Amino acid sequence: MTGEHDAATAETGAEDRAADRVPENGPAEHDAAETAPAPRDLAQLWVCGFLAVLGVLVIVDAARLGGFSASNDPIGPKPVPIILGILLFAVAACYAVSVLRGGHGEDGGAHAGERFDATTVGLLCAVFTANALLIDWLGWVISGSLLFWGSAIVLGSRRYLLTLAAAAVLGLATFYGFAIGLGLALPAGVLQGIL
Amino acid sequence: MDNMNALLDGFAAILTPGNLLIALIGVTIGTAVGMLPGLGTAMAIALLLPITYGMEPTQAFIMFGGIFYGGMYGGSTTAILLNTPGQSSSVVTVLEGYKMARNGRGGQALATAAIGSFVAGTIATVALVFVTPITVDFAIGLGAPEYFAIMVLALVATASVLGTSRVRGFASLLLGLVIGTIGIDAVTGQQRLTYGVPELANGIDIVVVAVGAFAVGEALWTAARRRNGKDEVVPVGRVWMGRSDWRRSWGPWLRGSALGFPFGAVPAGGAEVPTFLSYVTERRLSKHKQEFGNGAIEGVAGPEAANNASAAGTLVPMLALGLPCNATAAVMLAAFQTYGIQPGPLLFANESALVWTLIAGLFVGNAMLLVLNMPLIPIWVKLLRIPKPYLFAGILFFASMGAYATSGQPFELYILLALGLIGLGMRRFGIPMLPMIVGVILGPMAERQARMSLQLSGGDLSGLVGGPVSWTVYGIIALIALWPLAALVRRRTARDREPEPASAG
Numbered sequence: 214m215t216g217e218h219d220a221a222t223a224e225t226g227a228e229d230r231a232a233d234r235v236p237e238n239g240p241a242e243h244d245a246a247e248t249a250p251a252p253r254d255l256a257q258l259w260v261c262g263f264l265a266v267l268g269v270l271v272i273v274d275a276a277r278l279g280g281f282s283a284s285n286d287p288i289g290p291k292p293v294p295i296i297l298g299i300l301l302f303a304v305a306a307c308y309a310v311s312v313l314r315g316g317h318g319e320d321g322g323a324h325a326g327e328r329f330d331a332t333t334v335g336l337l338c339a340v341f342t343a344n345a346l347l348i349d350w351l352g353w354v355i356s357g358s359l360l361f362w363g364s365a366i367v368l369g370s371r372r373y374l375l376t377l378a379a380a381a382v383l384g385l386a387t388f389y390g391f392a393i394g395l396g397l398a399l400p401a402g403v404l405q406g407i408l
Numbered sequence: 409m410d411n412m413n414a415l416l417d418g419f420a421a422i423l424t425p426g427n428l429l430i431a432l433i434g435v436t437i438g439t440a441v442g443m444l445p446g447l448g449t450a451m452a453i454a455l456l457l458p459i460t461y462g463m464e465p466t467q468a469f470i471m472f473g474g475i476f477y478g479g480m481y482g483g484s485t486t487a488i489l490l491n492t493p494g495q496s497s498s499v500v501t502v503l504e505g506y507k508m509a510r511n512g513r514g515g516q517a518l519a520t521a522a523i524g525s526f527v528a529g530t531i532a533t534v535a536l537v538f539v540t541p542i543t544v545d546f547a548i549g550l551g552a553p554e555y556f557a558i559m560v561l562a563l564v565a566t567a568s569v570l571g572t573s574r575v576r577g578f579a580s581l582l583l584g585l586v587i588g589t590i591g592i593d594a595v596t597g598q599q600r601l602t603y604g605v606p607e608l609a610n611g612i613d614i615v616v617v618a619v620g621a622f623a624v625g626e627a628l629w630t631a632a633r634r635r636n637g638k639d640e641v642v643p644v645g646r647v648w649m650g651r652s653d654w655r656r657s658w659g660p661w662l663r664g665s666a667l668g669f670p671f672g673a674v675p676a677g678g679a680e681v682p683t684f685l686s687y688v689t690e691r692r693l694s695k696h697k698q699e700f701g702n703g704a705i706e707g708v709a710g711p712e713a714a715n716n717a718s719a720a721g722t723l724v725p726m727l728a729l730g731l732p733c734n735a736t737a738a739v740m741l742a743a744f745q746t747y748g749i750q751p752g753p754l755l756f757a758n759e760s761a762l763v764w765t766l767i768a769g770l771f772v773g774n775a776m777l778l779v780l781n782m783p784l785i786p787i788w789v790k791l792l793r794i795p796k797p798y799l800f801a802g803i804l805f806f807a808s809m810g811a812y813a814t815s816g817q818p819f820e821l822y823i824l825l826a827l828g829l830i831g832l833g834m835r836r837f838g839i840p841m842l843p844m845i846v847g848v849i850l851g852p853m854a855e856r857q858a859r860m861s862l863q864l865s866g867g868d869l870s871g872l873v874g875g876p877v878s879w880t881v882y883g884i885i886a887l888i889a890l891w892p893l894a895a896l897v898r899r900r901t902a903r904d905r906e907p908e909p910a911s912a913g
Contacts, residue, residue, distance in 0.1 A: 254837075256836075256837075257837050259833075260579065260833065263833075264579055264582070264583075267583070270603075271586055271601065274600060274603065275600075279598065286595045286596060286859055287862050287866065287867030288858075288859060288862055288867065289595075290593035290595065290596050290598050290600060293589065293858075294589055294600060294601070297585055297586055297589065300582055301586070304578050304579050304582055305579075307575045308575050311573065311575050316573060316575075317573075318573060318839055328633075329632050329836070330631060330633065330634050331632070333632065334628055334631045334632050334832070336631075337631045338628070338829070341624075341808070341828075342825065345808075345822055345825070348812065348818050348821070349818055353812070357805060357809065360804060361801045361802065361805045362801075364797070364801035364804045365797040365798055365801035366797075367631065368630065368634065368797035368800055368801065369634060369797045370797035370801075376797075376798075376801075380801075383802070383805060387805075387806075387809060391813075395459055395462040395463075396461070397458060397459065397462070397809075397813045398813050398815075398816035399812065399813060400816075
């Protein structure tokens with residue numbers, strides 16, 4: 214199994230070359246991946262860990278299931294998750310081997326050295342969560358507008374008022390168009406009776 | 409000839425002002441969403457699926473037909489003008505297309521892509537009309553063991569044939585299979601992997617998975633790389649083709665269509681292989697070999713045609729077998745299921761009118777795209793100039809709206825975010841997304857077929873292996889699984905042989 218990744222790359226080598234040629238005139242970040250072999254991207258081991266944890270979760274849950282079988286269902290609900298759990302462990306192990314041998318994903322590990330802007334991602338997730346928390350109380354028009362406004366600001370927009378206006382228009386338009394017009398299940402929230 | 413009559417009835421159903429308007433909305437939205445970098449056809453349908461909940465099935469499918477071709481059309485525009493392949497099938501288009509745009513021939517590249525897509529779409533849809541009923545005749549004789557075998561083939565093939573790394577393909581596939589397992593087991597009614605969360609009992613909607621992984625994932629990915637350079641839109645000139653462009657394009661269009669359709673129609677053939685084959689073929693056949701690498705029009709015309717033809721080809725297994733082999737087909741299948749319709753051999757018998765209207769919708773949508781969009785390309789290009797903050801704020805806005813509407817509960821939004829984070833991780837580590845999406849929808853179907861087979865055999869494992877069809881399919885699976893081993897052996901022997909001439913010389 215150790216040669217799995219290398220063999221796979223040899224097999225799809227033709228496509229690799231096609232994919233490699235793409236960034237020639239592309240953004241600078243691809244150049245590093247083109248000229249030098251990408252360094253070992255050990256952050257990928259997080260993926261292996263994730264797969265292994267998922268495997269544990271799947272097997273623990275499967276163990277809890279009653280292993281009964283009925284005449285109309287000889288194997289019951291248990292075998293599939295157990296097989297999935299075992300496969301998850303196997304893939305996690307092969308993945309780790311591939312990473313340690315310097316393997317990388319589809320884009321040739323082009324993102325390995327890039328700066329990962331965790332602050333922006335975190336803020337965006339916070340804005341998103343805020344919408345989930347507020348949507349039933351404030352209603353889609355307000356919480357959805359806040360979602361649009363917040364996301365745009367987090368992603369770098371500096372026109373606070375214009376963005377807010379656009380957000381409000383979008384919120385109202387989608388509510389009237391989709392919820393009232395097409396019967397989509399969007400909550401009116403505190404604006405119930407006003408809209 | 410029954411099919412021809414049925415198709416004509418389909419056209420009759422679609423050619424009403426209301427339905428044409430719906431088709432028009434479909435192609436417009438499809439093009440718009442397909443153009444957005446990082447999204448694609450599957451995304452367009454997934455985002456629009458909740459909106460169609462209030463429509464009649466026929467109208468919804470007319471719209472999906474429009475979105476389907478519109479999305480592909482939009483994707484090629486992004487590839488050519490932004491140097492970003494929106495989906496893996498546009499990777500090859502970028503090669504020559506972006507070079508053409510840089511050389512001031514963007515208009516010609518877009519035109520040959522658009523007309524090529526139309527030609528390929530039409531040819532492939534005609535092929536679909538003839539091939540699907542034959543496939544249905546074949547499929548009607550298949551039992552549960554055969555279906556199980558074919559589904560396993562589709563799963564294994566999507567995970568291992570596409571992309572550059574098998575282990576990452578399988579990681580993605582397993583993730584999808586696990587997500588598909590969540591919820592109440594259909595046979596015994598037991599809850600699996602819900603960990604006591606009541607909202608998970610109904611499972612995770614494929615729409616939420618697709619929107620989360622693609623749209624929210626892309627938004628988070630943009631946030632993560634906010635300070636890493638900018639995309640530059642190359643200006644387009646007039647969209648037209650000169651006489652020599654036509655002469656150089658029609659051959660690649662036809663050859664691309666011929667390559668694309670069969671690959672699409674085979675479970676997990678995909679669009680990557682035929683687009684690449686088309687590129688290589690055109691380079692070999694071209695009288696302008698020196699232009700390849702600097703913007704040869706053949707290198708856009710052929711792969712774009714192959715891409716479209718293969719996308720239409722994937723509808724064959726989707727409609728005839730209920731087998732989705734790409735993300736778009738997976739989401740479409742989910743759409744069928746929301747209307748309580750199960751694609752498969754019986755679909756043509758039970759829902760004949762609906763299917764033929766969908767197919768007629770494909771023809772109409774395809775023609776509309778050509779007529780409406782060729783002159784409108786410069787306007788579409790403006791969409792690519794929307795500043796990223798607004799673009800992705802809008803995507804998050806619509807993604808949240810669609811996900812909330814699937815069940816009317818905020819819980820869907822947390823699932824959406826969780827899947828967005830998974831999508832972010834997959835982008836960062838170059839893990840292909842397609843096997844996951846296909847796994848979510850195909851996994852539970854394969855399990856059901858396996859349990860049905862075992863039910864018929866009374867629990868004897870030999871029940872999983874049915875007649876000659878499943879033997880053949882398992883043979884193909886073994887071949888796919890063992891192929892890397894063979895390649896390894898070949899490489900080893902080649903390496904062993906290498907030093908010999910050196911020592912001799």
